[in-house]
Amino acid sequence: MTQNSLIKVGFVGLNSANTLAIKTHCQAILQVSADFEISAIYNDNIQESLNIIDRLSLQDATAYPSLKQLVSNSSIDMIVFSSNGRPIYDSIMSVLDNIREEENQVKYLMFEWSFNFSLKEAEFLANKTMELGIQTIVSLQSRKSPYIIRAKELIEDGSIGKINSIEVAGNANWFGYERLQKSPAFLYEMNARRDIVSYCFGHTIDALEYMTGSYFSTISSMIFNNIPEQTLVDDMGNSLGTKIVKNVPDHLLFQGKLIKGNVPVSCSFKGGKPTKKFTKNLVIDIHGTRGDLKIEGDAGFIEISNLVLYHSGVKVDLNADMEDPPPAGQVIYNTEDEVLEFFHYRNYNALVGNMAKMYQSIANFDDRKNGRFQNVSPLAVTEQNIPSGPVPIQGLQADGFPTLLDALALYRLVENVYKSNAIGATLNVSNIAQYP
Amino acid sequence: MTQNSLIKVGFVGLNSANTLAIKTHCQAILQVSADFEISAIYNDNIQESLNIIDRLSLQDATAYPSLKQLVSNSSIDMIVFSSNGRPIYDSIMSVLDNIREEENQVKYLMFEWSFNFSLKEAEFLANKTMELGIQTIVSLQSRKSPYIIRAKELIEDGSIGKINSIEVAGNANWFGYERLQKSPAFLYEMNARRDIVSYCFGHTIDALEYMTGSYFSTISSMIFNNIPEQTLVDDMGNSLGTKIVKNVPDHLLFQGKLIKGNVPVSCSFKGGKPTKKFTKNLVIDIHGTRGDLKIEGDAGFIEISNLVLYHSGVKVDLNADMEDPPPAGQVIYNTEDEVLEFFHYRNYNALVGNMAKMYQSIANFDDRKNGRFQNVSPLAVTEQNIPSGPVPIQGLQADGFPTLLDALALYRLVENVYKSNAIGATLNVSNIAQYP
Incomplete structure (x- = not known):
C-alpha cells in the first residue's frame, strides 16, 4: 500500500485520560501502520486533542475544533468513537448528520463495546448508518x-x-x-x-x-x-x-x-x-x-x-x-x-494484539480487489458472492469483524439478563439476533 | 456395650439385587458391629430374604414372612427401608400401622435418599412418625x-x-x-x-x-x-x-x-x-x-x-x-x-465409611447417659439441654444425623427445582426448611 492508500482515522474521545483507548486503539494502529494512520482528533476541549497529539507524537494528526470540521475533512476514511465513560451518543449523531449533509466519504464508523447509550438509541444508530451506507465496526475484539x-x-x-x-x-x-x-x-x-x-x-x-x-x-x-x-x-x-x-x-x-x-x-x-x-x-x-x-x-x-x-x-x-x-x-x-x-x-500482548487484528481485518476488507471499500462481505465470501453494500452483520462466522448489528444482538442479550433478574423469569431470547 | 445392648436392625428390601444396600448398609453395620447387628429381614418374597442371609452369612438374622411379624418381634430396635427402585411407601405405612397397633418399641426408622414416593406422602410420614415418637434417620450420608x-x-x-x-x-x-x-x-x-x-x-x-x-x-x-x-x-x-x-x-x-x-x-x-x-x-x-x-x-x-x-x-x-x-x-x-x-x-472407602459414621452417630445418640434412646438431641446438646422426645430435625448443625424433616426440606428444594424449570420462573424457597 502506498502512503496515499492508508486508511485515515479520526478519533472522537482520544485524550490523556482515556488510557484504555491509548493502550488499545493507538498501540494497535501502530502495529498496522502499513494500513492505517491517525489523522484527526476531536475532543470537546481542543486542548485535550493537542495534548494527546503531543504526548503520543501523532505527527499526522490534526486537532479539530468541531465535529463538523472533522467530518468535512474529506480525507478521513474512518471515525473511531471512544467514550471513556462520557456520554457519546450526541457526538455520534452529530457526526452522522454532518456526513449526510456533506455527502462525505467517511466509510467506517467504529464503536467500543459496551455502549453508554440505550438499546433504542443503538437501534436507531444501526438504521441510520445502514441508510447512509456506512460500514460499522464494534470492538468486540475477543x-x-x-x-x-x-x-x-x-x-x-x-x-x-x-x-x-x-x-x-x-x-x-x-x-x-x-x-x-x-x-x-x-x-x-x-x-x-x-x-x-x-x-x-x-x-x-x-x-x-x-x-x-x-x-x-x-x-x-x-x-x-x-x-x-x-x-x-x-x-x-x-x-x-x-x-x-x-x-x-x-x-x-x-x-x-x-x-x-x-x-x-x-x-x-x-x-x-x-x-x-x-x-x-x-x-x-x-x-x-x-x-x-x-x-x-x-x-x-x-x-x-x-x-x-x-x-x-x-x-x-x-x-x-x-x-x-x-x-x-x-x-x-x-x-x-x-x-x-x-x-x-507467552509474549502475546492481547491488549494490543486483539485490537490490531481487528484493524487488520478492516484493512483486509478494504483492500480486497485492490480497491478501497469494495463492499466485500466480512462473511465467508467467495469471488462469486460479493454483496453490493456495506456488510450488515458478521454473525457468528469466522471471518470478518463484528458490526453494529452484532453488537445489537449482544445488547439485547444483556438487556434480557437484567430483565430476567428483575422479573424473576426465564426468558426466551431466540429471536434477538435477528435483523432489527 | 454388651451383646444384649446391641441395636437390633431389621431390613426391609435387603436382597441380592440390592447391591447398593449390600455395599453401604451391610458393610457399614459390619464396621460398627460393636453397636449394631442385623436381626431381621423382610422381602415380599421370603426366599429373597433367605438367600441374602445365606449369601452374607447373617447368622443373627431371621427372615420374616410378613411385615407384621417383623414388627411384632419385640427385639427389633431399628428398621431400615431400602427400596432399590421398588415402590416402598405401602411397606412403610404397614410397618407404622403395626407399630401403633402393637405398641411396639421400634425406636428408629431409617430411610434412603431419594424417596420414591411423593412429597405429600413424605410429609404424612413425617407427621405419623412424630405422633408415634419414632426417631427417623435419612441416609444423606455425605x-x-x-x-x-x-x-x-x-x-x-x-x-x-x-x-x-x-x-x-x-x-x-x-x-x-x-x-x-x-x-x-x-x-x-x-x-x-x-x-x-x-x-x-x-x-x-x-x-x-x-x-x-x-x-x-x-x-x-x-x-x-x-x-x-x-x-x-x-x-x-x-x-x-x-x-x-x-x-x-x-x-x-x-x-x-x-x-x-x-x-x-x-x-x-x-x-x-x-x-x-x-x-x-x-x-x-x-x-x-x-x-x-x-x-x-x-x-x-x-x-x-x-x-x-x-x-x-x-x-x-x-x-x-x-x-x-x-x-x-x-x-x-x-x-x-x-x-x-x-x-x-487414600484408602478411605467412602461408600462404606460415610454410612458407618451415620450408624455410629445413631449409636452415640442412643448410648448417651448409658441408656437406650434417651431422647437426646442430635443438635448441639448440652447436659442441661436435653429434649424430651425424638429429635425432629438436625438442621444444618454439625452434630447428629439427618432426619425425615431434613429430607423434607431437601425434597421441597428438589420439587422447586422441577417447578422452576417447568414454569420458567425464579422461585422464593426461603421457607421450605420450616417445620411442616
Missing part, C-alpha cells in the same frame, strides 16, 4: 483473539465432538471489596455501562457465542450487589481508611441454552478479588463428546487478556478423501488416538 | 464424609473468611451417551426418583447446605434431556449395537442465593461421560474473602465418593485469649500467613 479463533476452529472441525455442556467462571476487577483510588468514577455508574453485566459478561458471552457458532434460546439470571461499600486503596493496594458506596452489581449468575444443540451453559461472574487460589480469574470449560477445551486467563477480561487454550480430543482428518466424503455433519477422524495440546504465546 | 465435615469446620471457624461465591459441577453416571446393559431399569424411571435432580443433585446440594450452614432463599433451574437415546454397552463398555430410549433428564443447570450472606451458587450437573479431561467428575469451589475450599471427587456422587479437600486460607486462632474475646462474629487470626493444605485419606 473475536480476534488467536485463542478464541483456535477454539472456534477446533469446535467447528469436530475435534471435541458434539458439545455437551459449558461452564464459565470469571472474576471482574473493579467490583470487589477494594477500589483503587485512581479508578475513574464512571466504572461505578450504571449509565456508563461498564458494569459486570454489560461489559465483563458481555465481552465473554460474545466470545462464547462466536466460538460455539450459536446464540442462546433461553436464559435466566440473578444479579447481586453483595458489596455495597468498597475500601479505597492506593496504587500499592494499601487501605486509605475510607469506605466508598458502590451501587453497581458485583455478581452475576447466568444460565442458558444455546440454540445449536440445546447446550447447557452455566456462568458465574464475580466482583474482583475474592481469594481464588485454585482457579484462574477466567475459566471457560467446554465439554464435548470426544474432547474438551479449557480456556484460562489470569484476568477476567477475555477481550484484553492473554489466555491459555487447552485441548483434549481427537485428531480430525481435514484432508480426508474427498471422493468419498462423509455424510453431512459427520467428521472423519484420523485415529481414535487422543490429542492433548495447549496453545499459549 | 454429612458424615470427613471431607465435608472438615470443610464445614473450616467455613465455620472463619478459615476462608466470608463466603463470596460457590460453583458446583458434577458428572452423574447413568445418564450419558451409554447405558450399561446390567443397569437396573428403575434408574431410568422418573417415579423411582433416582434421576439426576432428586438423587445426584439432591445429595450434593444437601452437602453444600450442610457445609455452609445455610438453606437457599432463591433458586432457578433448567433441566435438559439432550440424550434421548443411549447406546447399550456391556461391562467392558463395548457397544452392543442397540439403542435404548431415555426419558429421564441428563442435565441440570441450577443457580441460587444462600440465605446466609446472600451467596451466589452456580451449579451444573450433567449426564455421564462427556469427556472431561481437565476437570474431575465432581468439583465444588467455595470462594471466600480470605481463602478458598475446593472439593474434588473422581465420581459425581458426593455421598459415596472418596474426595479431596483443598484449603487455601488463613490460620485461625481457636485458642485466642478468652478474657478478651473478639466482637461477636469476628475471628482472631494467628497471623496473616497463608495456609495451604489438603485432606485426603
Whole structure:
C-alpha cells in the first residue's frame, strides 16, 4: 500500500485520560501502520486533542475544533468513537448528520463495546448508518483473539465432538471489596455501562457465542450487589481508611441454552478479588463428546487478556478423501488416538494484539480487489458472492469483524439478563439476533 | 456395650439385587458391629430374604414372612427401608400401622435418599412418625464424609473468611451417551426418583447446605434431556449395537442465593461421560474473602465418593485469649500467613465409611447417659439441654444425623427445582426448611 492508500482515522474521545483507548486503539494502529494512520482528533476541549497529539507524537494528526470540521475533512476514511465513560451518543449523531449533509466519504464508523447509550438509541444508530451506507465496526475484539479463533476452529472441525455442556467462571476487577483510588468514577455508574453485566459478561458471552457458532434460546439470571461499600486503596493496594458506596452489581449468575444443540451453559461472574487460589480469574470449560477445551486467563477480561487454550480430543482428518466424503455433519477422524495440546504465546500482548487484528481485518476488507471499500462481505465470501453494500452483520462466522448489528444482538442479550433478574423469569431470547 | 445392648436392625428390601444396600448398609453395620447387628429381614418374597442371609452369612438374622411379624418381634430396635427402585411407601405405612397397633418399641426408622414416593406422602410420614415418637434417620450420608465435615469446620471457624461465591459441577453416571446393559431399569424411571435432580443433585446440594450452614432463599433451574437415546454397552463398555430410549433428564443447570450472606451458587450437573479431561467428575469451589475450599471427587456422587479437600486460607486462632474475646462474629487470626493444605485419606472407602459414621452417630445418640434412646438431641446438646422426645430435625448443625424433616426440606428444594424449570420462573424457597 502506498502512503496515499492508508486508511485515515479520526478519533472522537482520544485524550490523556482515556488510557484504555491509548493502550488499545493507538498501540494497535501502530502495529498496522502499513494500513492505517491517525489523522484527526476531536475532543470537546481542543486542548485535550493537542495534548494527546503531543504526548503520543501523532505527527499526522490534526486537532479539530468541531465535529463538523472533522467530518468535512474529506480525507478521513474512518471515525473511531471512544467514550471513556462520557456520554457519546450526541457526538455520534452529530457526526452522522454532518456526513449526510456533506455527502462525505467517511466509510467506517467504529464503536467500543459496551455502549453508554440505550438499546433504542443503538437501534436507531444501526438504521441510520445502514441508510447512509456506512460500514460499522464494534470492538468486540475477543473475536480476534488467536485463542478464541483456535477454539472456534477446533469446535467447528469436530475435534471435541458434539458439545455437551459449558461452564464459565470469571472474576471482574473493579467490583470487589477494594477500589483503587485512581479508578475513574464512571466504572461505578450504571449509565456508563461498564458494569459486570454489560461489559465483563458481555465481552465473554460474545466470545462464547462466536466460538460455539450459536446464540442462546433461553436464559435466566440473578444479579447481586453483595458489596455495597468498597475500601479505597492506593496504587500499592494499601487501605486509605475510607469506605466508598458502590451501587453497581458485583455478581452475576447466568444460565442458558444455546440454540445449536440445546447446550447447557452455566456462568458465574464475580466482583474482583475474592481469594481464588485454585482457579484462574477466567475459566471457560467446554465439554464435548470426544474432547474438551479449557480456556484460562489470569484476568477476567477475555477481550484484553492473554489466555491459555487447552485441548483434549481427537485428531480430525481435514484432508480426508474427498471422493468419498462423509455424510453431512459427520467428521472423519484420523485415529481414535487422543490429542492433548495447549496453545499459549507467552509474549502475546492481547491488549494490543486483539485490537490490531481487528484493524487488520478492516484493512483486509478494504483492500480486497485492490480497491478501497469494495463492499466485500466480512462473511465467508467467495469471488462469486460479493454483496453490493456495506456488510450488515458478521454473525457468528469466522471471518470478518463484528458490526453494529452484532453488537445489537449482544445488547439485547444483556438487556434480557437484567430483565430476567428483575422479573424473576426465564426468558426466551431466540429471536434477538435477528435483523432489527 | 454388651451383646444384649446391641441395636437390633431389621431390613426391609435387603436382597441380592440390592447391591447398593449390600455395599453401604451391610458393610457399614459390619464396621460398627460393636453397636449394631442385623436381626431381621423382610422381602415380599421370603426366599429373597433367605438367600441374602445365606449369601452374607447373617447368622443373627431371621427372615420374616410378613411385615407384621417383623414388627411384632419385640427385639427389633431399628428398621431400615431400602427400596432399590421398588415402590416402598405401602411397606412403610404397614410397618407404622403395626407399630401403633402393637405398641411396639421400634425406636428408629431409617430411610434412603431419594424417596420414591411423593412429597405429600413424605410429609404424612413425617407427621405419623412424630405422633408415634419414632426417631427417623435419612441416609444423606455425605454429612458424615470427613471431607465435608472438615470443610464445614473450616467455613465455620472463619478459615476462608466470608463466603463470596460457590460453583458446583458434577458428572452423574447413568445418564450419558451409554447405558450399561446390567443397569437396573428403575434408574431410568422418573417415579423411582433416582434421576439426576432428586438423587445426584439432591445429595450434593444437601452437602453444600450442610457445609455452609445455610438453606437457599432463591433458586432457578433448567433441566435438559439432550440424550434421548443411549447406546447399550456391556461391562467392558463395548457397544452392543442397540439403542435404548431415555426419558429421564441428563442435565441440570441450577443457580441460587444462600440465605446466609446472600451467596451466589452456580451449579451444573450433567449426564455421564462427556469427556472431561481437565476437570474431575465432581468439583465444588467455595470462594471466600480470605481463602478458598475446593472439593474434588473422581465420581459425581458426593455421598459415596472418596474426595479431596483443598484449603487455601488463613490460620485461625481457636485458642485466642478468652478474657478478651473478639466482637461477636469476628475471628482472631494467628497471623496473616497463608495456609495451604489438603485432606485426603487414600484408602478411605467412602461408600462404606460415610454410612458407618451415620450408624455410629445413631449409636452415640442412643448410648448417651448409658441408656437406650434417651431422647437426646442430635443438635448441639448440652447436659442441661436435653429434649424430651425424638429429635425432629438436625438442621444444618454439625452434630447428629439427618432426619425425615431434613429430607423434607431437601425434597421441597428438589420439587422447586422441577417447578422452576417447568414454569420458567425464579422461585422464593426461603421457607421450605420450616417445620411442616
